[in-house]
Amino acid sequence: MFGVKSMRSAVASTASKRLFATSIAQAYQTRLNQFFHNTLRDDLMILQYVPPSVRARQGAAEETRMKEAKESMGGTPPNPLRKHKQIRRPKPNVPVPTAHNTPFVDKVTVHIRCREALQNKHHLLSALMALQILTGERGEVLKAKNDAAAWKLRKGMPISAKVELTGDNMYEFLDKLIEVVLPRMKEYHGLKMSAGDGVGNFTLGFDSSVIGLFPEMEVVYDMFPLVTGFSVNIKTTAVRNPTGRLLLSGFGLPFLHARKPKSETFDL
Structure with missing residues (x-):
């Protein structure tokens, strides 16, 4: 009898847990993600329209x-x-262009190189820690695929690290890069109009001084003297460079128009 009662109570408690079970989900969207779905996607669809x-x-x-x-x-x-x-x-x-095939940012890859890793592979830890501070995700070590005698590089040696960002982490990193880091850079006017790989993907290269412009790295910048620079590759679903430029310019990434030098005239 006691066993039957305990079994019934266990079943009742399990049913109550199943009834009131809740799943923890994200209750907000990042600023760029919300801006893309609410505003930019419709604008891109209109701007890309071409009459039949x-x-x-x-x-x-x-x-x-x-x-x-x-x-x-x-x-x-x-x-x-x-x-x-x-x-x-x-x-x-x-x-x-429709609402289903509008181009969007698919993936952002942050790559950091470390020259001192050729002499001692433990120096690559500074690059991994810098990546984790910048992006919030653990980096992946990249190894050399070929030998290079001029650089004293052998196949299989760890030389750099990278992180691939998707989803909200990707939008948060782009938001910091566009709204905080790029405006604080001196003499930076934007990407050239000729930039891109032809299918809507763009790569930005920065030196080591730009890492200190991120809010997370300002205080601990002196702890990473071995990081020489990093690059950011933005992969989009666009099929041409103009479409990719249209998407990234909507997010606020500046593009530089080539200006012809003004002809100087002298009055005699």
């Missing part, structure tokens, strides 16, 4: 360009100046 007539003309012009390039390569007689010239690859087809 214009899209058809662009496709016809691209086909004509490719056809003329192939004919010039294999003419009769063949042009010796174009014998070894490669045909420029066709531009990627940009899909019609």
